[in-house]
Amino acid sequence: MKFSYSWLTEHLKTNAHFEEIKNKLTSIGLEVEDIQDTGKAYQDFIVGEVLEEKKHPNADKLKLCKVDIGKEKVDVVCGAPNVEKGMKVVYAPVGSTIPINQMKIKAAKIRGVESYGMMCSEYELGISNEHDGIIRLEEKETVGRSFSEIYGLSDIVIEIGITPNRQDCLGVKGIARDLASAGMGELLERKISREKGSFKSPIKIEIQDNKICSAFAGRYFRNVKNTESPEWLKNKLKSIGLRPISALVDITNFVMYDENRPLHVYDADKIVGKIIVRTANDGESFLALDEKDYYLKNGMCVIADEKKVLGLGGIMGGESTGCSTETKNVLLESALFDEISTAKTGRNLSILSDARYRFERGIDPNSTLKGIDLATQLILEICGGECSEVELAGNIKENKNEVSTSSSYISKRLGFKVSDKELISILSSLGIETSQTGDVIKCSIPSWRQDIHGEADISEEVIRIKGYENIPTSNIRLKSKINKNILNYAQKKLMKARHFIASIEYDELVTFSFTDSKNCEVFGDINKLKIVNPISEDLDILRPNLLPNLLQAIKKNKNRNFDSFSIFEIGSQYRSTSPEDQLNVACGIKSGIKTEKSWKNIQTIFDIYDVKQDLTSLIDYLMPGNKKISVSNDCPSWYHPGRSGSIKINNSVIAGYFGELHPRVASQFKIKNKINIFELYLDELPNTEKKTTNKPVLNLSDFQIVTRDFAFVIDKKVKSEEVVTSAFKVDKELIRNVEIFDLFEDDSLGKDKKSIAIKVTLQSNEKTLAENDISEISSKIIKSVEKSTSGTVRS
């Protein structure tokens, strides 16, 4: 909301400095967002008259002018095409600063001719985009007059942010009222004469649905002249950025910004029969004042006559009854439209208008007739003519809210003592009448405050006027804890996972929760993930998986010359757009160069064993202690079917996957590198929260450790893990570890055969193993492995 300081002082008698008022506005909740001291910026510019105009001797497009500026006559070189003798212009003297570019005017020789000052266009003055020529002022303007006076710019324009609850401050008067309440002066009442009207309005008004419009006051004016508005009115509107249109329209705008009372004027000669306030019928349409056709739906509030829709109640008038300079007879409307219905219709049709903005926030019912009075006075004064009596349909209900409170409630909420006396005094400064019975203070809320409904609202009024800076600061540390845990198990797991993954060289990314449906069919059911109003076409679904955005990130960074990627994200992916279908996943990618070729190393590249190791060590970190991790080949379709595995914990659920990205998916994302991925479904990890802080008992054996190596030739398709497990199970006590130390594939072994070599570590808790103990267990190992892998031991 914009207003000028001079406009404010029409409503507020104050001795306060501007600075004080500015600070007070913010401290009572009317946050000052911008201040423009236009008076200062324009103080040097004055009216000049071009006395002579001739061609510049050395330049075709320049003209040499003699300009009368009152106290003297100066030579000015000018390049504007429209400069001519006798023209009244805006003159910028030497030493002034041009607002648009902050250029300081100096006396200068232009192409060999002295020039003192400059004649300005609206563009140069920062008033509009008009830069085709210099400003042509009206001929009657006096030479030497301050330009800012003519344009109404000798003022300070203040812009404040109005929160949705403060409908009362959408007019200058309301702002003045609030400042007065906060001790910044005295609210002035505008003197408005109340015209009775000399005849009955020939246009009757009928409200068919009083839910959408509870009251509609109309007044007929005959023989008005819809001229240009007087300078004071035009300048007022211009000062707050509104374009003057015609006296009638300007008057309604003025009343809206002054009293927060939206009005509308109809060309009465274009109304057929009576005015009917009703709900629209499906399929009706009308041409609004913004020159757009709107198609209406049942339930919307329209103002109609007996033939057609004239306007959308509380939102926008129609072109068909708009006022022009020819308009002679008008109907002035001041109505009370329903907040919700106005909000709905406005949103449905996407119309933003000043009237809608105000009606959906609630309008002071008492302004209905006051607005008519103020507008009547101005119309008669500016446009002449005669007015009818006011025709009122419906009821103006005051709906005075009553709220009971007490100083103890207010004190308890605000955190410091507020006495009855102080409370009552603050409330009365706000126009809230009070009556006290015992501790209870009954408040009667004035009609302009539609936002005060309960005691909590009263507490806000008190602290707002008293000042938020007066709230003390209290300690919030508690004597005893109220929460057993700050983070729960799942949250700790997430945080641990993040730090662990980053510690093994991955950079954490945070990408959008949206992604492009185009490449995502493979990851989930994109039809279940649609966003109704996406920000752009390529962010049209919730991500079914973390991979698509990470793959995009790889592509982007590849273009930035990165050739080694270790990136991860921990976040949510979605099965559908139901609130419960959100999963926590950690997803990491390693791709490209693992070790750079150097004086010490040869170049190596990442493969699936890197991500497998990362995934299993991550699981180990998150779930310390005994567990059984098994790997199988059943991976989702975005993995390379032969180079991927799923990880099962304790033979129950699948907790994650690792492997190479399916080449088809890679090519969809236009990625040529091999992408090695791990995914860990964090919600699936069994809860292994510590039940005791004790570690398991440690059993150490001091007897000698023995190792034996074995090699087996087995079919290629047999998983090497089978060799390990079948060796292990021979003697769970003696066999401490089984490890594969060599893998060898060669045709000399036979077709589709491979050789796996294992190192078995043996130790007893009871004795040093003798040679025959060792050979006995060795032959058992060989038998067991040969049996379960159908392989043969190599000797």
Next chain:
Amino acid sequence: MKDFRELEAEIKKASDKFTNIESINEFRIKFLGKKGIISLEMKELASLSGEERKQHAEKLNKIKDSVLEIIASKTEELNSEELEKKLKSETLDITLSTSKSYGTIHPISQVIEEVITIFGDLDFFVAEGPEVETDYNNFTALNTSEHHPARQMHDTFYVETETDGMPNVLRTHTSPVQIRSMLKQKPPIRLIAPGKTFRCDNDQTHSPMFHQVEGLVIDQESNMSHLKGCLEIFLKTFFETDKLNMRFRPSHFPFTEPSAEVDIGYTKKGNQLIIGEGEDWLEILGCGMVHPNVLENVNINSNEYQGYAFGMGIERLAMLKYGISDLRTFFDSDLRWNKHYGFSPLNIPSIIGDLS
């Protein structure tokens, strides 16, 4: 009595000629070997008797000890010479190097962990809610009815699923976690809820996805002065400063009454933003006393209980604290940015150690 002077002289003579370990070995064999001079003399002791044997033995043992000592010290000397020689030849170019790198933690995660650490110390637990929310939790229960003008300030993303006949939304703020938590838990309540939030807005200063942290305290006495105390501790700790100009301004949120916006003071020195001091104000968060209607919506008696809530933008906190100038870079996945602004995984925010 036998005079061992000759033997001693011979020992001395031989021990001057050591050049390497082998010569020491020869020396040892010559005197202490099975057929060494001293060993043979020892054998002869058996033929002596009485006092003479005792005296001879004593003398011989002394000589034997001196030989052992010569061997030990000379060996030590020679080894040490050898090592010195070896060390001189064993040089590596220490200007060569290899590197070990860690990954990085994203600034958003870092700031969320810092916030959790500070509030955790004040006994706030971390609550959560889903990113797809019901219209009721996101708006209605928070005292923002269907046609409330405040809804228009939230450019809401809608999805195709519905709850109770209303389309579900991507939560526009973390405040619905208040509702979920209060339905689950009775007062006293102290919680924060960090998380992702979404608004249909995309320009230089808006991102369609961003992060917030919500705070909620409900008990029988928490009031505006506690809210002020709470935010003061938080902001001072977070910005790691003892001086903090803080300003409360009235504002409006449908779910708090009174509502306030909080500004903190700052000055600019060159390109650096110094938080805490100075005449200029930066808006940092919104807060207020929980509206009684919100408490009633979650079946908490608003005559008995009251409390405060606050919400702030994680990205904004990160930008101000770490001097990140552009909001949109957080989600750009430019690895140069991540490596520059990211944090070491070993540096877990702590109240007793370093927060950042």
